[in-house]
Amino acid sequence: MMSVRAWRLADLLVAVAVCGWLAPNAWIGRACAGRVFASAAAVPARTFAIVPGSRVHAGRPLPLLRDRLQAALSLYQQGRVKAVLVSGNESPDAPEASVMRDWLLARGIAGDDIWTDGNGTRTRETMVRAVGRYGVADAIVCTQSVNAARSLYLARAVGIDAVAMALPTSLESAPRYLAVESLKTTLAFAEASFRATPERRATVLATR
Numbered sequence: 001m002m003s004v005r006a007w008r009l010a011d012l013l014v015a016v017a018v019c020g021w022l023a024p025n026a027w028i029g030r031a032c033a034g035r036v037f038a039s040a041a042a043v044p045a046r047t048f049a050i051v052p053g054s055r056v057h058a059g060r061p062l063p064l065l066r067d068r069l070q071a072a073l074s075l076y077q078q079g080r081v082k083a084v085l086v087s088g089n090e091s092p093d094a095p096e097a098s099v100m101r102d103w104l105l106a107r108g109i110a111g112d113d114i115w116t117d118g119n120g121t122r123t124r125e126t127m128v129r130a131v132g133r134y135g136v137a138d139a140i141v142c143t144q145s146v147n148a149a150r151s152l153y154l155a156r157a158v159g160i161d162a163v164a165m166a167l168p169t170s171l172e173s174a175p176r177y178l179a180v181e182s183l184k185t186t187l188a189f190a191e192a193s194f195r196a197t198p199e200r201r202a203t204v205l206a207t208r
Helices: 004-031 063-077 096-106 123-132 145-157 175-194
Strands: 048-052 083-087 114-117 138-144 161-167
Touching: 048 063, 048 123, 048 145, 063 083, 063 096, 063 138, 063 161, 083 096, 083 123, 096 114, 114 123, 123 145, 138 145, 145 161, 145 175
Parallel strands: 048 083, 048 138, 083 114, 138 161
Antiparallel strands: none
């Protein structure tokens, strides 16, 4: 049987692990306060809308991604952004970036105003490449409310003057998804803290 000292040590290790998991989430939530908005009319104008990738099927975006694209389309139509950067995985089985571009083109956004990144395999990669490859200096990140704080934090961590348009989703009441998102947020904090910030490439769009 474990001794009292061993039990106390185990309790201490559990407490440290829980703090190490939850503390970054709380810090990121506070850091993003006042920079997350619920509508296109409320969000401050920026040069780009950034749409992180999500699942597609049969050449169409599934609901999560479709909602993100619709948000970017609304921002563009209302003059809140000048261009849209779509960033996701691009493979024969999951051509996210191409599907996103085609969806926006079909709804009237000019091709020159859609920037396509087929190597945004993770949200951090999307933000790193937005700066290093596309020269994004400021943006509105279009994503679901449950992902907004992490996505916004990763954008700001690489030097993007970012705000988020947070979209409603039933995932807000899905405990398993929220637990996974919490873990991803902790990992995002660690990566942003210990990995280098990319050098910004000059962009052809004037910043607002």
